[in-house]
Amino acid sequence: MALDRQTQIDLYTTMLTIRRFEERVAAEFYAGHIFGFIHSYIGQEAIAAGVCGHLTKDDRIVSHHRGHGHCLAKGADMKRMMAEILGKKTGYCKGKGGSMHIADFSIGMLGADGIVGAGLPIATGAALAARLEGSGNLAAVFFGDGACQEGEFHEALNLAAIWKLPLLFVCENNHYGVNTPASYSLAAGEITRMPEAYHIPNKAIHGNDVEAVYEAAGEAVALLRRGEGPYFLECKTYRWHKHYLSDALDDLRPREELESWTKRCPVGSYQARLLREQVLTREECAGIDEQILARVEEAYRYGLESPYPEPEEALEDVYSG
Numbered sequence: 001m002a003l004d005r006q007t008q009i010d011l012y013t014t015m016l017t018i019r020r021f022e023e024r025v026a027a028e029f030y031a032g033h034i035f036g037f038i039h040s041y042i043g044q045e046a047i048a049a050g051v052c053g054h055l056t057k058d059d060r061i062v063s064h065h066r067g068h069g070h071c072l073a074k075g076a077d078m079k080r081m082m083a084e085i086l087g088k089k090t091g092y093c094k095g096k097g098g099s100m101h102i103a104d105f106s107i108g109m110l111g112a113d114g115i116v117g118a119g120l121p122i123a124t125g126a127a128l129a130a131r132l133e134g135s136g137n138l139a140a141v142f143f144g145d146g147a148c149q150e151g152e153f154h155e156a157l158n159l160a161a162i163w164k165l166p167l168l169f170v171c172e173n174n175h176y177g178v179n180t181p182a183s184y185s186l187a188a189g190e191i192t193r194m195p196e197a198y199h200i201p202n203k204a205i206h207g208n209d210v211e212a213v214y215e216a217a218g219e220a221v222a223l224l225r226r227g228e229g230p231y232f233l234e235c236k237t238y239r240w241h242k243h244y245l246s247d248a249l250d251d252l253r254p255r256e257e258l259e260s261w262t263k264r265c266p267v268g269s270y271q272a273r274l275l276r277e278q279v280l281t282r283e284e285c286a287g288i289d290e291q292i293l294a295r296v297e298e299a300y301r302y303g304l305e306s307p308y309p310e311p312e313e314a315l316e317d318v319y320s321g
């Protein structure tokens with residue numbers, strides 16, 4: 001499939017935005033400026049960019065604990081994200097949620113989740129809502145290989161299948177849950193055997209190739225919009241950082257494995273392709289990077305200069321009504 005130049009530039013820009021944002025977050029975390037848990041999305045950028053590239057703001061997505069990339073790809077405000085990660089009052093949850101709780105209903109981002117697999121039933125509900133609204137919109141849920149071991153995963157597949165819900169399952173198979181290999185922990189072996197068992201059309205693709213993700217997601221989204229959903233996309237990928245950023249946590253994955261995947265960097269390999277195919281010049285690439293770095297800097301400054309919430313606000317927004 002030949003993509004038009006603007007789509008190619010958009011995909012590249014989204015991936016690079018996620019990369020630069022995550023690099024800055026990691027640098028500030030290790031400098032002691034960010035507290036709490038940060039699960040970095042570096043290495044998996046092509047999946048968020050390729051899938052969200054087909055979604056409108058009225059389509060709803062649900063993310064997982066590694067969620068910054070999905071927020072950015074869906075159009076979240078980088079300043080409010082950074083403020084939330086820094087625990088500041090101007091953040092998406094007024095600084096009380098942190099990295100794993102960024103949501104923005106106005107752009108169809110229903111939230112990230114610290115509980116593995118918990119996004120799947122929420123997204124099933126969002127897909128049912130889209131059906132009941134008769135809007136032609138859809139829901140997409142991002143989850144890891146580890147979530148495929150959870151009961152909620154099977155419940156979501158089953159309900160989505162019997163009700164033919166407009167739900168796109170996007171499994172980000174980075175081959176590990178913390179340090180446990182999926183090859184050990186998934187009895188089914190190939191992940192796509194599970195949607196197969198529920199008669200859900202599915203495909204496994206190279207999740208570091210943004211155009212492959214964009215093409216497969218495009219076919220899936222078209223099927224969903226025709227009311228023929230659900231669809232299951234398995235994107236094979238690899239995370240570059242430890243499970244979460246930490247000096248204390250061990251990374252037990254083989255070094256050679258990590259090195260072989262970093263050679264297939266989703267951002268670097270796409271930049272090389274766009275240069276080779278003369279879609280962008282080196283100067284244009286540098287210009288895009290400069291603009292993104294300036295946005296990230298502005299977002300970090302905004303977060304840094306924002307106040308922390310007051311202690312008396314601790315119980316505000318905790319209960320509804």
Ligand SMILES: Cc1ncc(C[n+]2csc(CCOP(=O)(O)OP(=O)(O)O)c2C)c(N)n1
Pocket residue numbers: 065066114115116117143144145146147148174176177178243
């Ligand atoms: C229900 C539940 N079990 C265990 C955990 C602890 N935990 C957090 S992330 C994680 C691994 C998840 O692996 P995967 O779904 O493959 O996502 P990845 O971290 O690889 O992106 C585990 C076990 C949790 N948060 N929730």
Ligand SMILES: [Mg+2]
Pocket residue numbers: 144145146172173174175176177178
């Ligand atoms: Mg995983």
